[in-house]
Amino acid sequence: MTTSTQPPAIVFTDFDGTVTLQDSNDYITDNLGMGYPKRKVINDQILSGETNFRDGFHKMLESIPNSFDECIDVLLANIKLDPGFKVFYEWCRAENIPVIIVSSGMxxxxxxxxxxxVGEDAMANIEIISNDVEVTSPTKWDIKYKHPESGFGHDKAQSITEYLKTHNVAPGTTLFYCGDGVSDLSAAKETDLLFAKRGKDLIKYxxxxxxxxxxxxxxxxxxxxxxxxxxxxxxxKQFHA
Incomplete structure (x- = not known):
C-alpha cells in the first residue's frame, strides 16, 4: 500500500497460518509430499536449532512431485482466510495504515x-515481500529464496529494516508484526508489538x-x-504477555 502521508502505524504480517487458517506450504507437504509425520520431525529440528528453516523447508518442498500449477489448484480449493482479516484490512486501509505481507512462502x-x-483491491494495496519460485519445466519447480545466504531463506528482520528505509518511515511510527510459526523467528524482535497466534510455535520461542x-x-x-x-x-505494554 502506497500512502502520500506518513502512516500512524504499519502492520507487517506473516501470511501462511496467520492471514490464512492453514499454512499452504504445510498443506501441500502433508497432502502431496512427505506427509505430516516426517514434516513434524523437520519442524521440531528447526525449533531445536538442529537444522535451519531454509534447509528444512527446502526438504519439505522437494518431496512434492506435483507441478506448481497443480499445487496452486489444490491450495485454492482448500485454504481458507482468517475470518477477521478482510475487516481488519479494510479498517487499516481507511486509517492510512499499510499492511505488508512478509512471508517465507512463495x-x-x-x-x-x-x-x-480477499479480492483484487487487496492485491493492489498490500505489498508482498517473500520468496519466489523458479519453474523450469511443466513438472519441475523449486523455491527461489529471497536471502539464500540466510539460514531463514527469507530473513524477515532484514526485509522489515529495508522496508522502513526505502519508504522513509518516520522514527516513532508504531510497528506491529503478526505471526504464528518458525518462519517468524527472525522478525519477532523487530517491531513495537508482536502478535503471536495462540497455541502455535512462535509463542514457545x-x-x-x-x-x-x-x-x-x-x-x-x-x-x-x-x-x-x-x-x-x-x-x-499493557498487551505484553
Missing part, C-alpha cells in the same frame, strides 16, 4: 490466494527468548488491540 501462491480470498508478545486467535482480536493503541493512545 509470491505466486500468496498472490493467487490473496486475490481469491518468545517464552524461551524472553520476547514480549500478545496472543491472538484471529484478526478481530488484533484489530481491537490496534484500535486501542492507534486511536485511543493506549500503552503497548
Amino acid at each position: 509470491k505466486p501462491i500468496i498472490a493467487a490466494l490473496l486475490t481469491k480470498l 518468545c517464552i524461551a527468548e524472553g520476547i514480549p508478545y500478545t496472543e491472538f486467535g484471529d484478526f478481530m482480536e488484533i484489530l481491537a488491540k490496534i484500535k486501542v493503541i492507534v486511536k485511543d493512545g493506549g500503552d503497548i
Whole structure:
C-alpha cells in the first residue's frame, strides 16, 4: 500500500497460518509430499536449532512431485482466510495504515490466494515481500529464496529494516508484526508489538527468548488491540504477555 502521508502505524504480517487458517506450504507437504509425520520431525529440528528453516523447508518442498500449477489448484480449493482479516484490512486501509505481507512462502501462491480470498483491491494495496519460485519445466519447480545466504531463506528482520528505509518511515511510527510459526523467528524482535497466534510455535520461542508478545486467535482480536493503541493512545505494554 502506497500512502502520500506518513502512516500512524504499519502492520507487517506473516501470511501462511496467520492471514490464512492453514499454512499452504504445510498443506501441500502433508497432502502431496512427505506427509505430516516426517514434516513434524523437520519442524521440531528447526525449533531445536538442529537444522535451519531454509534447509528444512527446502526438504519439505522437494518431496512434492506435483507441478506448481497443480499445487496452486489444490491450495485454492482448500485454504481458507482468517475470518477477521478482510475487516481488519479494510479498517487499516481507511486509517492510512499499510499492511505488508512478509512471508517465507512463495509470491505466486500468496498472490493467487490473496486475490481469491480477499479480492483484487487487496492485491493492489498490500505489498508482498517473500520468496519466489523458479519453474523450469511443466513438472519441475523449486523455491527461489529471497536471502539464500540466510539460514531463514527469507530473513524477515532484514526485509522489515529495508522496508522502513526505502519508504522513509518516520522514527516513532508504531510497528506491529503478526505471526504464528518458525518462519517468524527472525522478525519477532523487530517491531513495537508482536502478535503471536495462540497455541502455535512462535509463542514457545518468545517464552524461551524472553520476547514480549500478545496472543491472538484471529484478526478481530488484533484489530481491537490496534484500535486501542492507534486511536485511543493506549500503552503497548499493557498487551505484553
